[in-house]
Amino acid sequence: MKVLVAVKRVVDYNVKVRVKADNSGVDLANVKMSMNPFCEIAVEEAVRLKEKGVATEIVVVSIGPTTAQEQLRTALALGADRAILVESAEELTSLAVAKLLKAVVDKEQPTLVILGKQAIDSDNNQTGQMLAALTGYGQGTFASKVEVSGDKVAVTREIDGGAQTVSLKLPAIVTTDLRLNEPRYASLPNIMKAKKKPLEVLTPDALGVSTASTNKTLKVEAPAARSAGIKVKSVAELVEKLKNEAKVI
Amino acid sequence: MTILVIAEHDNKVLAPATLNTVAAAAKIGGDIHVLVAGQGAGAVAEAAAKIAGVSKVLVADNAAYAHQLPENVAPLVAELGAGYSHILAAATSNGKNILPRVAAQLDVDQISEIISVESADTFKRPIYAGNAIATVQSNASVKVITVRATGFDPVAAEGGSAAVEAVAAVHDAGTSSFVGEELAKSDRPELTAAKIVVSGGRGMQNGDNFKHLYALADKLGAAVGASRAAVDAGFVPNDMQVGQTGKIVAPQLYIAVGISGAIQHLAGMKDSKVIVAINKDEEAPIFQVADYGLVADLFEAVPEFEKLV
Numbered sequence: 001m002k003v004l005v006a007v008k009r010v011v012d013y014n015v016k017v018r019v020k021a022d023n024s025g026v027d028l029a030n031v032k033m034s035m036n037p038f039c040e041i042a043v044e045e046a047v048r049l050k051e052k053g054v055a056t057e058i059v060v061v062s063i064g065p066t067t068a069q070e071q072l073r074t075a076l077a078l079g080a081d082r083a084i085l086v087e088s089a090e091e092l093t094s095l096a097v098a099k100l101l102k103a104v105v106d107k108e109q110p111t112l113v114i115l116g117k118q119a120i121d122s123d124n125n126q127t128g129q130m131l132a133a134l135t136g137y138g139q140g141t142f143a144s145k146v147e148v149s150g151d152k153v154a155v156t157r158e159i160d161g162g163a164q165t166v167s168l169k170l171p172a173i174v175t176t177d178l179r180l181n182e183p184r185y186a187s188l189p190n191i192m193k194a195k196k197k198p199l200e201v202l203t204p205d206a207l208g209v210s211t212a213s214t215n216k217t218l219k220v221e222a223p224a225a226r227s228a229g230i231k232v233k234s235v236a237e238l239v240e241k242l243k244n245e246a247k248v249i
Numbered sequence: 250m251t252i253l254v255i256a257e258h259d260n261k262v263l264a265p266a267t268l269n270t271v272a273a274a275a276k277i278g279g280d281i282h283v284l285v286a287g288q289g290a291g292a293v294a295e296a297a298a299k300i301a302g303v304s305k306v307l308v309a310d311n312a313a314y315a316h317q318l319p320e321n322v323a324p325l326v327a328e329l330g331a332g333y334s335h336i337l338a339a340a341t342s343n344g345k346n347i348l349p350r351v352a353a354q355l356d357v358d359q360i361s362e363i364i365s366v367e368s369a370d371t372f373k374r375p376i377y378a379g380n381a382i383a384t385v386q387s388n389a390s391v392k393v394i395t396v397r398a399t400g401f402d403p404v405a406a407e408g409g410s411a412a413v414e415a416v417a418a419v420h421d422a423g424t425s426s427f428v429g430e431e432l433a434k435s436d437r438p439e440l441t442a443a444k445i446v447v448s449g450g451r452g453m454q455n456g457d458n459f460k461h462l463y464a465l466a467d468k469l470g471a472a473v474g475a476s477r478a479a480v481d482a483g484f485v486p487n488d489m490q491v492g493q494t495g496k497i498v499a500p501q502l503y504i505a506v507g508i509s510g511a512i513q514h515l516a517g518m519k520d521s522k523v524i525v526a527i528n529k530d531e532e533a534p535i536f537q538v539a540d541y542g543l544v545a546d547l548f549e550a551v552p553e554f555e556k557l558v
Contacts (some may be wrong), residue, residue, distance in 0.1 A: 016512060017377045026381055043379045052503065055310050088352045094349070123376050123493065131318065138424035139552040141346050144487070154428060158487055160496075161439065162432035169424045178480065178494060179487050191338035199333065205329035215358040221382050228521055229540035231531075235553040238525065238543050246523045246540065247556055248502040249445070249469060 002108035003089075006101055006133045007039035007075055007144045009068040017095040023219040026121075035071040038116025040078075041109065041176040045146060046114055047079035054148050057081050061104050063097045065078075065089055067241045069199060076194035077186035084108075084198040086207065094122070096204075096211035098130035103207035105135055109194070112153065117142050117175040128175035138168035142177040250279030250369065251328050253307075255338040255347070260287045260315065263296040266339035268403035271300055273396040274337050275404060276366035278302050282378050283411070284329060286322050288315035288401040298413050307417040316427035317343050323350035324420040330391060334369070340395040340497075348395050357389035366401030377495035379516030394538055397442065399499035399520050433488060437463075440491070443472035445502045448491050448518070449484070450476035452507020452528065452547055456484040457514060461548070462506060465555045471532035474498065476505075476514045507547045510535030527551070 011017055012034040013212045017026045035043075040187070050056040060080040062068040065087070072083035086100050106111060120124035132139035139154025140146070144163060147154045156165045186194070204211050232238045242249045251428055252274040252485045257264040267283070271379065283297045284306040287442035294308045309327065311322040311410040319492040336351060338344035339368070340362045346527040352359035364379075371386045372394065391462055432480070439522060447466045466473045474491040475484065491515040503521035508514060510533055518524070519538055527550050543550060 011377070013513075017375070019381050026377060030397040055463070059290055075370070095353060095356075095358045098353060118494075120493075122375055123378065124349075124359070125345050126349035126352070126359050126361060128327050130353035131345065133323060133353035135424075138422075139346070139350070141319075142342065144448070157342075158431075160441075160488070162430065162488060164316075164430045165428040166316075167426045167428050170380050172424075177487065178477075178490075191302070214387055215360065216386045219386040221384075222505050223375070223379060223382050223519075226524075226538045227538045229524075229542065231542045231544065234556060235543065235545070238541055238558040239554065241541055242502070242523070242525070246502070248523050 001055050001109065001111040002057045002059065003049060004108055004113045005046045005058060005060045005075065005080065006113070006115045007060055008036045008119045009033055009064050009069050009071045009210050010036045011104060013037055013120055019220055019222045023221055025220050028101065033067070035074055036116050037117045040116060040183040041180050042114040042116050043075045043078050043080065044181045046125065046247050047150065048181060049191050051077065051188050059084065061086065061101065061108065061109055062213045063088060063092060063100050072199055073194050076184060076197045077191045078184065081195055085201045087193065087201055087203055092211050093122045093215055095130055096213060097121070098127050099133055099209045100204055100207060101131050102134040103209050112148070112170065114174045114176065114221045117177055122137065126172050134171040135160055135173070137172050139173045140166055140168055141175045143174050144182065146174055147156060211249065216218065225240035250334040250336040251296050251338060252277060252279055252281050252452055254283045255326060255336070255344065256283050256285045256293060256404055257339045257341050257343060258287060258290060258293040258437060261292060263293045265340055265403060266398045267332060268300065269398035270339045270396045271302060272401040272404045273363065273366060274335070275454050277335060277369050279334065284309065286314040286325055287448045288312050294413050296406070298411040299409050300339055301408040303409050303411045306411050307416050308413060309418065311419050313419060313466070317347065318425050318427065319347045319350045320422040320425045321420050323354060324349050325418055326351045326423060326424070327354040328418055330418065332442045334393045335393060335394060337380065337394050337396055340397050344395050348393060352393040355391055355393065357391060357393055358387065358394045359395070360387060361384050361395050362396065362397040364397050370372040375516065378513045379519070380512060380515040384535045397497055399497050426470055433509045437466060438470070438472045440472045440496050441491070441498055444500055445469045445471035445500055446474050446491070446500045447504045448474035448476065448505065448508060449506050450481055450508030451478040451482060453479060455489050459485060461551045465551055470558050476508045478511070505535050506551060508535055509533045510538065
């Protein structure tokens with residue numbers, strides 16, 4: 001069974017981002033970039049499926065700038081077999097990314113596609129669901145457990161107030177949530193080996209996909225700051241303030 | 250302009266988040282219709298018809314819609330929604346699951362988790378875990394939008410008298426089926442609906458120590474949450490997580506215990522009316538957003554707090 005994993009290059013989750021002075025976006029100059037944390041979980045899940053003998057080949061794909069090759073090499077070092085970069089210098093919307101992934105799915109014919117549930121930059125939480133719509137496949141979003149058996153996959157999903165399990169016909173789309181697994185680190189020998197693994201570069205034009213968008217970002221601002229309050233000296237003072245000043249208990 | 254709002258429900262009760270979503274629709278302006286897709290959801294349709302400002306309720310009642318499977322519900326919403334100016338759903342796990350599938354079927358970009366309506370085609374939404382706010386304009390023929398409940402005060406649940414209309418369309422893709430559900434049983438209020446939330450972080454040291462927070466929460470009638478650090482450490486389940494990657498809450502009172510205040514946590518609670526922080530590290534960033542800060546050992550402060558309320 002072939003597994004396709006999609007990964008995104010994003011600002012490292014430890015970086016405190018700053019809005020540009022002209023409100024055109026977030027300042028990404030000289031900022032550390034990494035693989036989106038939910039995508040790391042997606043790669044790890046695919047590698048575990050291969051270690052269990054369920055998956056036979058892992059193809060990792062990214063839609064992004066030339067530099068996204070770094071994140072693809074990381075995925076190769078973690079256990080993916082080969083990589084595809086659909087190169088696009090401009091920032092694409094989730095729908096455009098889903099259309100490009102659909103073209104890659106048509107080409108590669110994977111049995112399972114695993115994506116992160118959301119990227120920590122745009123916070124859209126859309127691409128997996130959109131890819132499922134475009135392919136007509138079933139979707140198991142926000143997965144905390146994935147079990148393939150025969151021509152079906154059972155996905156346990158994190159939902160408001162608990163967990164839900166659905167059974168999907170393969171091929172299917174899965175998006176990862178935090179508790180699905182704990183991603184491993186790449187070992188140095190595997191990082192070296194990853195440099196020799198195949199990495200194919202494609203373009204949206206070559207795939208025949210239009211990346212036009214119906215959304216336009218007019219401006220990006222810093223959020224309103226919340227001013228710090230006061231320090232209380234004791235629990236008794238805290239309770240007194242909450243009762244008599246804030247009147248919330 | 251006519252706006253279609255997707256009702257959030259469990260076939261028995263209309264979820265309060267629907268009222269916040271209708272509030273966002275009212276800000277956009279125009280007629281508001283509500284779609285109830287489910288099975289045996291008559292009581293939900295009746296409740297939806299009473300929401301202030303709603304002029305029509307569409308009911309699609311079929312076994313295929315019983316568990317809100319997106320493979321079946323999304324084609325229904327796309328078919329009905331194509332004639333509307335906007336399709337809105339609450340940014341709940343259902344809304345987030347279904348609506349992007351609808352948007353892709355309609356070949357339009359979605360706008361996720363809006364926190365304000367600037368005009369009929371322009372909205373504000375947080376990006377980068379709430380560290381930036383983007384103003385986004387859509388020129389789509391149908392604008393597909395999820396609504397963050399904490400950004401909009403709910404409309405009145407009573408006062409309307411909308412017409413209820415049955416929808417015959419049945420979509421059963423046959424690609425997915427519901428296996429089971431495990432909902433946390435709790436007498437405490439739901440996190441996103443609670444007036445008071447008590448949350449614990451890595452400072453709790455282990456899952457067992459959350460009993461101190463449960464005791465305090467029960468005295469206050471509060472829900473109990475946790476930071477991502479506490480969830481990642483395995484202290485408590487993920488559905489208790491407050492933050493950008495978990496639940497977004499905005500209660501009257503938020504009590505952060507042993508939480509340092511990582512950006513991703515602040516994004517999930519900074520719109521709370523009053524914030525209390527209890528932490529032994531006086532440099533913890535949580536104190537920068539707290540209305541009342543107490544530098545203390547939580548294992549002494551929390552039991553004392555419980556005794557005094």
